[in-house]
Amino acid sequence: MTVLLSIIAVTLLAISVWQITKIFEISNLGAKKDNSQIASEKDNDLQGKLMFAFLVFIYLVTIYSFASYTKVLLPESASEHGYTYDKLLLISFLVIFIVQTITQALLHYFAYKYRGINGRKASFITHNNKLELVWTVIPAIVLFALILYGMTTWSDIMNFEEDEDALIVELYAQQWNWKARYAGDDNVLGDANVRFLNDFDGRNSVGIDASDPNSLDDVVVTQEFHLPVDRKVIFKIRSQDVLHSAYMPHFRAQMNCVPGMITEFSFTPTTTTADMRLNPDVVEKVNRINKIRYDNSQELIAKGEEPLEPYQFDYLLLCAKICGSSHYNMQMKIVVESEKDFNKWLNQQKTFSEVIQ
Amino acid sequence: MSVAVNNNVENHDEHHHHKETFITKWIFSQDHKMIAKQYFVTGVLVMGVIGVLMSLLFRIQLAWPEESFSVFEIFLGDRWAPDGVMDPNIYLALVTIHGTIMVFFVLTAGLSGTFSNLLIPLQIGARDMASGFLNMVAYWLFFISSVIMVASLFVEAGPAAAGWTIYPPLSALPQTQPGSGAGMTLWLVSMAFFIASSLLGSLNYIVTVLNLRTKGMTMFRLPLTIWAFFVTAIIGVISFPVLLSAALLLIMDRSFGTSFFLSDIFVQGEVLHYQGGSPVLFEHLFWFLGHPEVYIVLLPALGITSEIIATNSRKPIFGYRAMVASILAIAFLSTIVWGHHMFVTGMNPFLGSVFTFTTLLIAIPSAVKAFNYIATLWKGNLQLNPAMLFSIGLVSTFITGGLTGIILGDSALDINVHDTYFVVAHFHLVMGISALYGLFAGVYHWFPKLYGRMMNKTLGYVHFWITAIGAYGIFFPMHFIGMAGLPRRYYTNTAFPYFDDLADINVLITVFALITGLAQLIFLYNFIHSMYFGKKSEKNPWKSNTLEWTAPVEHIHGNWPGKIPEVHRWAYDYSKPGKKQDFVPQSTPIASGENITEH
Numbered sequence: 001m002t003v004l005l006s007i008i009a010v011t012l013l014a015i016s017v018w019q020i021t022k023i024f025e026i027s028n029l030g031a032k033k034d035n036s037q038i039a040s041e042k043d044n045d046l047q048g049k050l051m052f053a054f055l056v057f058i059y060l061v062t063i064y065s066f067a068s069y070t071k072v073l074l075p076e077s078a079s080e081h082g083y084t085y086d087k088l089l090l091i092s093f094l095v096i097f098i099v100q101t102i103t104q105a106l107l108h109y110f111a112y113k114y115r116g117i118n119g120r121k122a123s124f125i126t127h128n129n130k131l132e133l134v135w136t137v138i139p140a141i142v143l144f145a146l147i148l149y150g151m152t153t154w155s156d157i158m159n160f161e162e163d164e165d166a167l168i169v170e171l172y173a174q175q176w177n178w179k180a181r182y183a184g185d186d187n188v189l190g191d192a193n194v195r196f197l198n199d200f201d202g203r204n205s206v207g208i209d210a211s212d213p214n215s216l217d218d219v220v221v222t223q224e225f226h227l228p229v230d231r232k233v234i235f236k237i238r239s240q241d242v243l244h245s246a247y248m249p250h251f252r253a254q255m256n257c258v259p260g261m262i263t264e265f266s267f268t269p270t271t272t273t274a275d276m277r278l279n280p281d282v283v284e285k286v287n288r289i290n291k292i293r294y295d296n297s298q299e300l301i302a303k304g305e306e307p308l309e310p311y312q313f314d315y316l317l318l319c320a321k322i323c324g325s326s327h328y329n330m331q332m333k334i335v336v337e338s339e340k341d342f343n344k345w346l347n348q349q350k351t352f353s354e355v356i357q
Numbered sequence: 358m359s360v361a362v363n364n365n366v367e368n369h370d371e372h373h374h375h376k377e378t379f380i381t382k383w384i385f386s387q388d389h390k391m392i393a394k395q396y397f398v399t400g401v402l403v404m405g406v407i408g409v410l411m412s413l414l415f416r417i418q419l420a421w422p423e424e425s426f427s428v429f430e431i432f433l434g435d436r437w438a439p440d441g442v443m444d445p446n447i448y449l450a451l452v453t454i455h456g457t458i459m460v461f462f463v464l465t466a467g468l469s470g471t472f473s474n475l476l477i478p479l480q481i482g483a484r485d486m487a488s489g490f491l492n493m494v495a496y497w498l499f500f501i502s503s504v505i506m507v508a509s510l511f512v513e514a515g516p517a518a519a520g521w522t523i524y525p526p527l528s529a530l531p532q533t534q535p536g537s538g539a540g541m542t543l544w545l546v547s548m549a550f551f552i553a554s555s556l557l558g559s560l561n562y563i564v565t566v567l568n569l570r571t572k573g574m575t576m577f578r579l580p581l582t583i584w585a586f587f588v589t590a591i592i593g594v595i596s597f598p599v600l601l602s603a604a605l606l607l608i609m610d611r612s613f614g615t616s617f618f619l620s621d622i623f624v625q626g627e628v629l630h631y632q633g634g635s636p637v638l639f640e641h642l643f644w645f646l647g648h649p650e651v652y653i654v655l656l657p658a659l660g661i662t663s664e665i666i667a668t669n670s671r672k673p674i675f676g677y678r679a680m681v682a683s684i685l686a687i688a689f690l691s692t693i694v695w696g697h698h699m700f701v702t703g704m705n706p707f708l709g710s711v712f713t714f715t716t717l718l719i720a721i722p723s724a725v726k727a728f729n730y731i732a733t734l735w736k737g738n739l740q741l742n743p744a745m746l747f748s749i750g751l752v753s754t755f756i757t758g759g760l761t762g763i764i765l766g767d768s769a770l771d772i773n774v775h776d777t778y779f780v781v782a783h784f785h786l787v788m789g790i791s792a793l794y795g796l797f798a799g800v801y802h803w804f805p806k807l808y809g810r811m812m813n814k815t816l817g818y819v820h821f822w823i824t825a826i827g828a829y830g831i832f833f834p835m836h837f838i839g840m841a842g843l844p845r846r847y848y849t850n851t852a853f854p855y856f857d858d859l860a861d862i863n864v865l866i867t868v869f870a871l872i873t874g875l876a877q878l879i880f881l882y883n884f885i886h887s888m889y890f891g892k893k894s895e896k897n898p899w900k901s902n903t904l905e906w907t908a909p910v911e912h913i914h915g916n917w918p919g920k921i922p923e924v925h926r927w928a929y930d931y932s933k934p935g936k937k938q939d940f941v942p943q944s945t946p947i948a949s950g951e952n953i954t955e956h
Binding site: 089095120122263 | 623673701727732813837846857
């Protein structure tokens with residue numbers, strides 16, 4: 001910190017030196033003027049050509065990025081609405097791609113084509129209402145189409161109905177871990193509030209109100225939570241301390257966790273964890289990651305440290321909203337499995353009434 | 358110096374007899390040209406260097422997480438980098454202060470402060486700002502704000518670390534992170550000074566543009582720079598007070614036990630007393646400034662670019678009225694799109710649809726501007742000076758960055774990229790890099806007006822090309838990291854093996870960032886060296902039409918000796934048919950038989 005202070009002291013010193021020398025400079029007024037720092041025809045020629053080269057550079061960066069980074073992107077969606085999401089995303093990207101390619105080409109090509117030549121006069125064109133109308137109306141039409149598509153998709157995702165057979169799951173965020181609560185046999189979550197967190201010697205880990213009869217069969221889990229495949233899940237999302245964001249990228253799902261209120265999100269998982277592990281993109285990604293981990297492990301072993309464990313794909317719940325020092329490590333595993341396996345797993349968990357006894 | 362600068366005083370000689378002391382000339386100056394330089398030195402040269410340096414530090418951490426670097430020890434000390442390993446709390450603080458400094462201190466005060474001050478009086482033909490005194494006060498409030506922000510880096514528990522958006526409860530409760538103690542208090546105090554400064558500055562700009570235009574300078578003869586600065590000031594006056602109110606309410610919550618933004622909170626085994634508030638309210642208040650702020654940063658850069666592209670294309674700006682209309686449209690729409698930052702906050706989904714609609718609407722005037730720039734280049738005779746390169750570069754990054762806004766502004770698509778690196782890539786290109794390019798373009802172009810000397814063009818070219826390649830090298834791959842599902846503001850990605858294959862991309866980005874960051878030293882050197890040793894400038898080196906180039910190279914108080922020039926035409930009579938030269942300054946009377954350009 002002392003170093004930072006001294007850097008600032010030096011900067012301030014430099015400024016005062018500048019201020020003082022500037023005074024001396026006044027005596028230097030009236031020296032010869034010269035135009036050597038203005039772009040000459042030669043400069044225009046070179047810079048114009050470089051502008052064209054830069055267009056090639058932008059295209060190459062684009063091609064390279066798509067060629068070598070597409071593989072790191074998320075695999076196909078594991079939720080029902082995710083397919084619509086991915087389609088809308090693809091269409092938007094196509095629009096972006098076309099507009100980007102054309103406009104960058106025009107911009108850089110004109111910069112090259114019309115690079116200055118001494119004595120040539122530019123065309124005196126002030127405006128062209130027809131042309132301007134064209135490039136106002138065309139983007140407007142394209143954008144309106146995208147807006148309409150986007151709005152219907154958004155409305156379908158967000159305005160879900162509370163069907164009877166939907167599974168209710170509470171996601172509970174705190175610095176820095178997640179918990180999930182199932183509603184139990186009655187599929188109704190018991191009331192909860194942070195005021196109850198200290199009840200039962202801290203065993204009431206998400207602040208359930210024990211006096212609410214709906215709460216007794218609730219099930220709270222940590223580390224991982226399970227979902228049955230092909231059944232709609234409605235998430236009720238809470239936070240006990242600061243803002244968090246429940247982000248489940250493989251399901252194209254995200255909703256903030258806001259202390260003092262319950263937020264909601266819903267999706268229907270379509271692919272079990274086991275099936276997703278067989279997805280070719282996922283297999284390739286896992287192999288790549290394991291190769292990296294293997295290489296890193298060799299280095300660790302050489303240093304006499306523990307090697308890294310091999311990686312196996314799992315769906316993730318991450319925190320996407322800055323929430324303090326361990327924001328980067330706030331995770332929970334999601335397991336999607338058949339209804340049967342799910343029920344079996346859920347029955348092995350302790351209910352709230354068992355926990356508080 | 359206390360004499361009000363009055364445009365009606367035609368003979369200005371009396372002003373030259375004031376005795377200027379060191380203090381009134383260099384420190385408490387009321388001259389807009391000196392204040393412009395003060396803003397530049399404080400906002401860009403000092404705060405800018407600190408802001409960029411911070412980004413390099415956290416980029417190193419992201420590329421080689423949890424490794425030991427002596428550079429961390431040097432800059433962060435033992436407390437925050439024991440054995441050279443960066444602490445997660447200081448990582449968040451660096452991210453927070455980097456954002457704060459770059460958005461507010463560099464790209465708001467540094468950019469608007471420098472160029473609005475320098476150019477408004479000179480381009481509209483005024484002796485000075487409407488109130489030289491308020492202008493001086495605005496600068497010194499900004500200076501105090503900068504000092505407090507820098508001081509906050511040295512408090513024991515660390516500077517503010519809740520992100521530049523300082524969402525409560527994280528920013529409100531010191532129990533939740535060390536940076537939310539004294540560091541956050543200083544952040545809020547600093548921003549209160551900043552907002553006061555910005556308001557005084559903006560009011561001055563508005564009043565000056567409305568009242569002090571020289572004879573013949575109608576609103577539709579104003580250069581586009583002035584339109585941009587003028588509208589920017591209006592947006593600032595509308596939106597900054599809302600941030601001030603948010604900051605005040607947050608201070609109340611933090612220190613006086615109110616519950617505006619807090620409710621039902623349990624921290625460290627204790628139920629806090631707060632009841633009934635909502636952090637979402639804060640988000641609304643914050644983004645009611647936060648989104649217009651994007652345009653407060655961007656519009657001046659676009660205005661500067663308009664002027665430089667027209668001058669260096671030797672051609673009128675294409676569609677002057679459409680450009681003015683799109684500035685106004687952007688300004689209006691910018692105040693009703695803030696909700697697109699909050700699609701997944703738990704806000705009513707219906708509002709999400711509304712904000713998607715208004716947000717994508719704003720793309721239309723933005724597209725018009727981009728197309729008009731391109732059309733201005735068409736059939737021009739481009740003088741590819743460094744300022745022109747940066748202006749073309751701005752149009753390029755504005756398009757690349759702006760286009761991904763189609764995804765982020767669409768509430769449905771935002772769900773899965775919200776708060777990921779996709780957002781970081783998007784806004785850095787569209788507002789960060791673009792506005793910086795505008796800033797650089799402005800400096801290269803108006804350096805002769807600031808210091809009477811020319812900057813070195815070769816160094817300017819080198820600076821541009823390294824920066825241009827670097828900007829794409831840093832932010833293009835970053836989109837993919839975001840699309841891979843990596844949230845922003847993660848101290849390291851190693852906690853998730855799933856992200857292990859992003860490590861290489863992160864290294865690549867950091868390498869580009871380090872090169873680009875170091876390349877800015879070329880600019881710093883060129884700037885400081887040219888200040889003293891640069892070639893002396895002619896009165897009108899770029900053969901420009903605007904009024905500032907009719908003022909003498911040497912700065913005099915009151916800008917023009919004798920009468921203020923009158924204006925007879927718009928600012929863009931470049932290469933007008935029938936004229937011998939390819940430019941006709943605004944002060945040149947319409948010749949007999951000459952058509953007034955319809956625009």
